[in-house]
Amino acid sequence: MRRFAYTDPDFQAAFAGFVAERRDTPEDVDAIVRDVLAAVRAEGLPALLRFAREFDRIELTEATIRVTEDEISAGAAACPSEVRDAIAFAAQRIRAYHERQRPEDQRFSDEAGVELGWRWTPLEAVGIYVPGGRAAYPSTVLMNAVPAAAAGVGRIAMVTPPGRLQPPVLAAAQAAGVTEIWRVGGAQAVAALAYGAGPILPVDKIVGPGNAFVTAAKRRVYGVVGIDALAGPSEIVVVADAANDPAWIAADLLSQAEHDPAAQSILITDDAGFADAVALAVEQQLDTLSTGADARASWQDHGAIVIAPLDEAPALVDLIAPEHVEFALDAPERLADRVRHAGAIFLGRHAPEAVGDYVAGSNHVLPTSRAARFSSGLSLYDFLKRTSIIKCDAASFARLAPATIALAEAEGLPAHARSAAIRLGRS
Structure with a gap:
């Protein structure tokens, strides 16, 4: 597990480098x-x-x-x-x-x-x-x-x-x-x-x-x-203050770590003492999990704790563009509404990512590996196609034809131009 402090002089470069680490297909x-x-x-x-x-x-x-x-x-x-x-x-x-x-x-x-x-x-x-x-x-x-x-x-x-x-x-x-x-x-x-x-x-x-x-x-x-997408390892970012139970947050981090040794779990908090308590709780829970071997490998190799002001959390989340992000706070929307890049956002102390995996109703097939910058999770739209409809009568066609002919000729496509011109009685 890596630990980053926002106050470190090289924080931006070090954390950005950590986030950018990706595993290509061999x-x-x-x-x-x-x-x-x-x-x-x-x-x-x-x-x-x-x-x-x-x-x-x-x-x-x-x-x-x-x-x-x-x-x-x-x-x-x-x-x-x-x-x-x-x-x-x-x-x-x-x-x-x-x-x-x-x-x-x-x-x-x-x-x-x-x-x-x-x-x-x-x-x-x-x-x-x-x-x-x-x-x-x-x-x-x-x-x-x-x-x-x-x-x-x-x-x-x-x-x-x-x-x-x-x-x-x-x-x-x-x-x-x-x-x-x-x-x-x-x-x-x-x-x-x-x-x-x-x-x-x-x-x-x-x-x-x-x-x-x-x-x-x-x-x-x-x-x-x-x-649908090219899925990568699971990811979670948890933004949490010291008012949380460290054991709850540790369980949330491990809920993704247990998926795969290559999964990534990141805690962002403004309290160093709370960060230490969560890290200890993670170690204690790892010993009790049947999936502990995978979860431990994930936490050790790809996990991170970031000590930073909570007002900086939205920018850090956008840099990560994670599959899941939890805002375990009393007023989560204040920060969550500033996030642009995330597959799913979980609001409040009683909205762990696990409910999204199973019964919340939203889809758990979400963009990974920073794909949340440009894509969304699976939805009804993935199983639908949109077909455009265009209908002209003679009058409306006459209004469109001159510009159609001009553009077709500008592009050097005479058959396109003719298909419009011929309907106006031009050869």
Whole structure:
């Protein structure tokens, strides 16, 4: 863990350098992904089955690569009732939040008499990547599939690495409106969704987090399909004063550190004594976490405590442009309203980031690695397309035609000019 003091002469340069540290995709990962994508595109299903043997040590067939409806129902039924209830509670809140984002179609006539507008239509098919390995992630299913279903996407195809599908994941898929589940993971799953492979038909967009291979694959297939984002390690910044319980703030910092050894947790406070108390509480809690090894590596290698006046916190948050930022203060809006770059902002002492991960209703798929400077979290808009509408009658066209002809001729595009001029009776 690094410690920075705003009063240090080299604070700005040192902290900016710390924030700018980024981990690029290793060249060997990208090379493997390139070959996997090429194989799936060329061979289809046989390549998927071969990679299942090579990478996942499992034998699959065309019949077993798909999770059946009976398996989904049985798995969901095996989910503990309290977890099923929590999934239903979260799904309802996520759906309600995202449905409020629904935009309206518009049609209007302007001063030239031209009728203009736009209409929104849902994507036809979306692929959702759900990681396996470290843990079961029903929240990933909910956060990606529920907005897609709310947008009206007709086909929601979920891919996840082969192996035992955890009951909470299947219960979440059932609650969220997932229409099909495939036992395929890694770069080969991204390839199957992008290009199609045997029974897996191609989709229009791929969303959902994954490891370095999945992220590299999404980068390579962008353009063939849409993607949500290139997700990096999780991040949290907590802005807190000494009126907080140090144990609460330590838990909030570790809530992101436990995701991944490369995750980043940063505390900004104006009280050095409180900073020491939080650091001690972090060490105490690390010893109690089943995820302690990852969390400790994250805290030691990428964590930071910044001692600075709280009025400077918004500028520091904007420099970091974090995935999540908490303002654990009595009047959080005073500072939070000055922040421009953050994926999600949590206001007050009783709004830990964890509620956003699960049940607040907002989406937890958020920009990382400073992408909050130019992008937003997953929303209903990610599953909709806007189409422009233009309607002219003879009178309104006559008002637009002269400028159309002039601009087309200025650009050296005579057919463009003619398509307007010919309607005015000009050759």
